[in-house]
Amino acid sequence: MRARTSGGGPYAGRVLSAVGPPVTVRVPAKINLHLAVGDPRPDGYHDLVTVFQALNLTDEVTVTTVVPGAIAPGVSVTTVDGVAGDDVPTDTSNLAWRAVEALARHADRDPDVRVALRKAIPVAGGMAGGSADAAGALLATASLWRLDLGREALMGIAAEVGSDVAFALHGGTALGTGRGERLVPVLSRHTFHWVVAVADHGLSTPSVFAELDRLRARPEAPRRVGDVEPVLEALASGEARSLALLLGNDLQAAAVSLDPGLRRTLRAGVDAGALAGVVSGSGPTCVFLCDGHDAAVRVAAELAGVGVCRTVRVAHGPVPGARVVDGEGGSTGPPRPYDPGPGAYA
Template identity: 55%
Template sequence: MSGSVTVRVPAKVNVQLAVGAARPDGFHDLANVFLAVGLYDEVTVTPADELRITCSGPDADQVPLDRTNLAARAAIALAGRHGIEPDVHIHIAKDIPVAGGMAGGSADGAGALLACDALWGTGASREELLAICAELGSDVPFSLVGGAALGTGRGELLTPLEVGGTFHWVFAVADGGLSTPVVFREFDRLTEGTDVPLPEASPVLLDALRTGDTAALADALANDLQPAALSLRPSLADTLSAGTAAGALAALVSGSGPTTAFLAKDADSARAVAEALLASGTCRAARVAASPAAGATVVG
């Protein structure tokens, strides 16, 4: 085994995140409409004497470089299934915000899995790769497939969705991260004693995706975790207001946050919203990206 394999893998935005009550296992049933967006991490695997991880890019110092990293766990899981040692150097070139609700860690897990499969020639089927992804985490299967999909169960059971156009987004990166488990605990606290409805995908939203109708999608965006994220990080309300004041058609917290997502009318409008968000001082960075984007792809 020589050489290396590089996989490019996209971020995601949840255009709908419907959350049910906590289950006995602690997870929540979800109706999670994923849309892959054109912000990417690149994961490169190279044969090595032992498993090790390095990382470069924005906030790389916040990425764990031990076996808790989903990229390392992916390599270990695939190697274990095929009776080989996971002796690779995994390098992650970060461009997806870290701990930002955009599935950057999940993307790295999916990227490492596909890269190791190619490097080792394990010939794993799509079903096997998706099964390993589901073991690693709820968002990892979608990082592998990309495009658009409805995630049910805890988000890992995917149904591909049709997208009839290009959607333009701005992502405002906040200072520091928000822990997904902490946000879910806050959701449980805020909804305690209430009748939490069963999560269902919005037919109006799915139709807006299918027809490529940006205005209709803007009206249908929804995130049941947003009140919890705002409770933990009240300053995000100022970011959401700044983006809509700058002309975004809609704004929401991305996933568990703290990244906020703004749907724009077109590419020019997205650039204008990004500039206004930066000037507002309510975020650390503002990134423009289009969707849908392809899932994990071998690029070198």
């Protein structure tokens, strides 16, 4: 079914796409188990060597075809699980919308969709919630439009939208280089159990990178994290205790410098019985590796009682990247053009 708009508005006279059922994609948050940050590049970015892991803390992105007079183009946001969504834009600066626009340019068509975000990933928390929404919007829109896109093409568009978007599509555990957008799957045996301490405020990613540059310009520059190889070996062994000794993040010193209260959060998690804790990405979320699910539940309960953060969540990883989900709001149509494949969470 194709429809032509009538009357005014941005799509007046244009041929609109077939009005198929909405597509819903579930997409995970990430944490960085290892984050080595290089010196600033001429383009303002920093080269990274990072190990991402996707956690079962997910946003849902539903993309619906615009119906003139009924469904307007744009973005709407609802939050769940106590997530504070005030900072999430609903205009064209929303990363999910930017992803739709990037895909529309690639497909040479109008971005004639409505994007509904259901956010459970903390905002500006160092868990790449915006990037997750962008990845979800890309996959959902590509499915809605039944674009014949390969994995490489979709990953390329993802990397244009933001450094972490490609990983949100990929999921699992992966080694990221460049800005973090060049990915290689990492063998990760077993499931790792985490406690996620969500702060009551966000930290701006560019400010944290800038603070690291400032700290590194001083004589007492923070120590850099070690090589990534031992981290990869610990992941392959599946030993949480080995991995705990190796968690490291060059941005942690900068995040703590901007938000000294994080020191207390990190200490409280370990005092509560976690094997180790680390700031995720640019923070301020802190994640704590625990010795199994039951231990994580105990640590979460104790940490929640200390009052060092807004909310505490129990999570595990690795989990798959962005996936079309069936059910209400989802689509049960024929196979989708993009399939990240089983290697996505080796």
